[in-house]
Amino acid sequence: MPVLTNPEPATVSLIPNETPVFVGLPEDPVVSIVLATYNEREHIANTINAIFAAMPVSTEVIVVDDNSPDETWRLAQELRHPRVKVIRRVGTRGLASAFNRGIIESRGKYVGWMDADMCMPPVMLPAMLDRLETVDVVIGSRYVEGAKDDRAPLRVYSSRLINGLATLVLGYGIRDYDSGFVLLRRSVFDSVTIIPTGYGAYFMEFIYNCCRKGLIVYEMPYTFRDRAVGVSKSAPNVFRFALTGSQYVARIFAARLRRID
Ligand SMILES: Nc1nc2c(ncn2[C@@H]2O[C@H](COP(=O)(O)OP(=O)(O)O)[C@@H](O)[C@H]2O)c(=O)[nH]1
Ligand SMILES: [Mg+2]
16 A cells, blocks of 8 residues: 555645645634636736735635636746636636636635735735634725725716615615625635625625624725736626626625525
8 A cells, every 4th residue: 555645635626627725834823815707817817916925814815717818827827826726617707606616626624715906915914814813804994984986976976875875774784795805714615605696796695694694894905006007807788787787786686585595
């Protein structure tokens, strides 16, 4: 019988057409940050480097890329960072399912996720981590006191409108229900899971369910900077923008009506 020298097996992808992910390091990181990407070649390296530069504890970054035509996944792989895991999904798209996939692969005691377009500042992460000593979930928030949303007025106005509706219908005083920038204790997933369908609206239902389960959710203010390059996937044109908006409204009411155990 051969002696097993490496007790930690390589992570093997079981999904056809998917690039194998990297072989894990011996000890688990303290923090896992999941990045969902689609055509972010201008931002991916900066985002990853900024996360590692900011974090005071061992951190892994999990990139879940939906086979971007601009080969964002390749740039992430080429960093050859032992704490960067790249999952290239082929034949599927979706923001909520991408984050969910990354969370499933993550091993940190604390798990977070954010956009990879440098709109959300990685320098916030250490303060968010500190806060997790006393709360379960920290949301990076654009709409509490001290925060700022630096996008074009139409985007800010519509986002505030959606969030206002969510605050009204879902309650709990959350101001930025669709933030999409979060760090939380892994134990949160013992009682709440992401419903992995659709684009950004999954986040509202996730936070609402955290509140319903009695978890402590804290909103930390930050300044959201509009993307400097690349296009927004949620609002590339006015029609997609309107469609995304109506999906948010439907999801707010669906979340309110859906029963949880
Ligand atoms: N994996 C994956 N990531 C996506 C998809 N659509 C958008 N993203 C990523 O999700 C984040 C937010 O998308 P973005 O285009 O900035 O939308 P916006 O912030 O609502 O304008 C970015 O990091 C995108 O690269 C997708 O279909 N799959
Ligand atoms: Mg964005």
